[in-house]
Amino acid sequence: MTGDHDFTLRVGGQDDALEKLLDQQLTAFNDRATGAGTPEEFSVAVTDADGATAGGLTGWVWGSLCAVDMLWVREDARGTGLGGRLMRAAEEEGVRRGCTDMIVSSFTFQAPDFYRRLGFRETGRTDGIPGGHQDVHLHKTIGN
Helix, strand or coil, X not given: CCCCCCCCCCCCCCCHHXXXXXXXXXXXXXXXXXXXXXXEEEEEEEECCCCCEEEEEEEEEECCEEEEEEEEECHHHCCCCHHXXXXXXXXXXXXXXXXXXXXXXEECCCCHHHHHHCCCEEEEEEEEEHHHEEEEEEEEECCC
């Protein structure tokens, strides 16, 4: 390091306090740069007749951007349309909150074609995913 500072570098496992601090600091920095405020998280869940979770989605809204973090459908419920229902509900929530754009990423072994069928277009790929796979980044204009 340069200057009169004495810094200590520490590598460790999960650090909830550090994660909270980084989130607060980066959110404040991003808000100063964009004026878009603080991201607001949301979720969508689907339960079966017994009340067990059959699928779910988590995401966030930041200004006019809606993002899907995670989408999962229980194995016995796949192919029933639940994934599409979850995504439509997330899109509707984004539109309700004033969003005009929606983003998601999916590993090549997961569901990029599913998102394409829902109207998303690929905007990029990141190499280096285990097994020789890629992370596919997708975008959709919403609220039209």
